[in-house]
Amino acid sequence: MTEAEFKNIGLYKDQYLFEHERRKFYDRLIQYPTTLLVIFIGSALYCLNKYYPNGIDKFCFETDWFFIIAFGLFSLTVIITIWFLGIMFHGFTRKYEYLPFTGELEQHEKELYKYYYKYSKKKSFKKKREDAKNLTCQKFTLNLKKYYIGTTQTNQVINDKRADAYYLTRTFLFINLVLLIVLGTIGYLK
Numbered sequence: 001m002t003e004a005e006f007k008n009i010g011l012y013k014d015q016y017l018f019e020h021e022r023r024k025f026y027d028r029l030i031q032y033p034t035t036l037l038v039i040f041i042g043s044a045l046y047c048l049n050k051y052y053p054n055g056i057d058k059f060c061f062e063t064d065w066f067f068i069i070a071f072g073l074f075s076l077t078v079i080i081t082i083w084f085l086g087i088m089f090h091g092f093t094r095k096y097e098y099l100p101f102t103g104e105l106e107q108h109e110k111e112l113y114k115y116y117y118k119y120s121k122k123k124s125f126k127k128k129r130e131d132a133k134n135l136t137c138q139k140f141t142l143n144l145k146k147y148y149i150g151t152t153q154t155n156q157v158i159n160d161k162r163a164d165a166y167y168l169t170r171t172f173l174f175i176n177l178v179l180l181i182v183l184g185t186i187g188y189l190k
Contacts, residue, residue, distance in 0.1 A: 012148035
């Protein structure tokens with residue numbers, strides 16, 4: 001294996017490891033939006049209880065209608081936020097791929113060596129072993145490169161979908177905050 005081929009597989013290995021670190025990054029992000037959602041929902045229910053201390057009997061003022069509409073929009077955006085948060089954290093297609101177990105890789109390498117040794121055209125045992133060793137290294141490297149490319153591609157698609165869902169979660173959290181400020185302002189002015 002040449003140095004250029006070794007560097008080439010190193011690039012794919014680094015990308016493979018990067019996607020697994022990215023997976024861990026999104027796994028750790030769940031606590032922040034969840035905490036904000038709990039605070040937002042609690043605050044909105046507090047505003048609702050403060051605005052209607054005896055329950056919703058009738059709508060007397062235009063602000064009552066405005067408050068109920070804002071509360072309904074808030075509830076809808078919370079549901080949408082939870083939906084995108086669920087996609088980000090769990091997702092429906094979140095099945096990461098990994099390299100085979102090291103024992104399987106070792107077994108594959110041994111099988112390649114036996115195959116190349118058995119079908120070598122060299123006459124001396126030393127040359128047969130050297131030829132089988134070189135061909136095994138080349139084929140094993142190519143197979144490993146295919147594993148890296150395939151698994152990284154799958155993991156990258158999953159992480160990109162999670163990144164999109166996280167972006168939408170943050171957007172809807174901001175909308176929730178704005179609607180919560182509206183609810184708090186109406187409740188405070190009553």
